[in-house]
Amino acid sequence: MGDIATFLLLFLGIAAGFFFGRLSLRDRAKDHYPKDYALNYYKGLSYLFNEQPDSAIDAFIGALEVNSDTLETHLALGNMLRRRGEVTKAIKVHQNLLARPGLNTRQQHESQLELARDYVKSGLLDRAEALLVELVKVSPTYKQSSLEHLVEIYQDENEWDKAIAAANQMDVKQYRSRSGASLGELKSHFACEQAQEDIHHKSWAKARSHLLEALKFDGKSARASLLFAKLELGQGRFREALSHLHKVPDQDADYLLMGLDMVCECYDKLGEPQALQKYLLALLERHPSNSLVLKVAERLRWEQDDYAAADFIAERLKERPSIRTLNRLVELYLPHSEGRGRENLQLLKQLVDRVVAEKPSFCCNKCGFTGNALHWLCPGCKSWGTVKPIRGVAGE
Ligand SMILES: [Zn+2]
Structure with a gap:
């Protein structure tokens, strides 16, 4: 029912666009108004009232001229189709816009951005990337939005170097993340992802360089300190590992629990059980x-x-x-x-x-996703650093 109502609203918009498009065509070519337009328009109406929205869309695309007056209607139709998950149809609407003359440069860029969003939604990431990279170069208006989409694509593809490079081009003041994380925190997570891979492959020098970069982006990154500790521990440098672990409670107390096993291992290897007990009790007092x-x-x-x-x-x-x-x-x-x-x-x-x-142990404070493992990137809402240990009687 909601879809039908939306189509009816669009129909009104399209009817207006059709009317004005017809006038403008008449102005330009008094007695050469194409009969196909009217035919497709009435066909679309017939499909609509017979509840065949797919056929109605085809008819409307054919019926409605693309120009500055009707652009918003076309975009609204395309975006609504994308939201409904009918991405192939949305792509058709947006490709139709780009194929037609009559739009100015800004309108072409807007249509290109919407088409890129369709490609992202349908998983055609290479095509989306190509459109967005071009927009970054040619459209100051849509540069920031294009970079944000590019960062999401590179994030999904685990291409962290490219993600950092795209984030570096963003305007810090305009940046609004879903989780409230700053651009620095975002880039720091990307560098941590790289370091995590390096540590997994025992590429210690590369890991160290990526972690230094992560801390440069965000000096309060508890994740970077935890990974630094893991790196030092892997090389038997227990005192150095401890110096990183000791920073975690002040960086983000929610994550100090993630380093507890490493803290115990370091003190044990150093043969300092009393210092460990003293440290744990002090920590318990504060957190x-x-x-x-x-x-x-x-x-x-x-x-x-x-x-x-x-x-x-x-x-x-x-x-x-x-x-x-x-x-x-x-x-x-x-x-x-x-x-x-x-x-x-x-x-x-x-x-x-x-x-x-x-009872799950972790919960995203943004979308409510729960699980028993810590995800730095929430699988539910794709926000960084929002999954935290659950507190209360059943949790921490
Ligand atoms: Zn979430």
């Missing part, structure tokens, strides 16, 4: 979280026994109720209980296990 509670409890268990770990967790549970820490408390008491008490604890653990398994 309370359940993962930190569990980590400190694990250290207490190693150094002392199950009871010391359980007492620590029980104390923290009074301050911050949490399903995950409660579960660990039950686990710690299980081996030390027997008879009826043990059976009840086992039952409680089974129930809590089920609740924990059903």
Whole structure:
């Protein structure tokens, strides 16, 4: 019903365009008005009222002259088709615009941008890229929009060098990202993606250079510090790795949990367990979280026994109720209980296990996407740095 209503609105626009187009044609060639226009127009109407929108579109494309007065109607039709997912039809409408004379340069560029958007939507990224690269060169008006689309294409294709080069050409003041991230943060993520690949291939020198670039783009990039730590750890440079990990809580406290295992490994390899415990407790004071509670409890268990770990967790549970820490408390008491008490604890653990398994650990604060892995680029809304650990009773 909504589609029919939209078509009717478009029909009114097209009718107006048809009327003016007819007048302008009459002005230009008094008695040579092409009969095909009228024929296609009435055909389109017939298709519309018989609820055959596809045929109606074909008829309207043929019926409506392309000129400055009717351009908006053509663009509205094309964009509506793209939004409805009928990209082939949208491409047809926009290609029809570009093939016709009568548009000025700015209008041609606008039609070209819409056609590029159709190609992006249909996955024809090479064709979209070619149109957008040309627009960047020739159209100051559509340069920024074209660069934004190019960045998205390069991002989808993992072509990070090209993504950075396109982002470098953007106007910082005009840039508005979906997630609220700055242009510097965006470029920093691109450089981190490169570094991540380098680290995976053990190309340490390249990784170092990309991470330095990432920090140049965004000095507060917790991701860059985490990757730097991984790079140093991979080369056995534990003190250097720690210096990067120590920066993370001030850069973005939400991500300090991602470096906890590395922090423990570094202190352990350096043979400094007391310094580790002191650091973890200080961190817990400043940035309370359940993962930190569990980590400190694990250290207490190693150094002392199950009871010391359980007492620590029980104390923290009074301050911050949490399903995950409660579960660990039950686990710690299980081996030390027997008879009826043990059976009840086992039952409680089974129930809590089920609740924990059903709860995701991460959530995008932009679109609400949830999962159990950290994605720097949200798979739901394609925003950078919006997926964070979930807090509260069921999370951190
Ligand atoms: Zn999202």
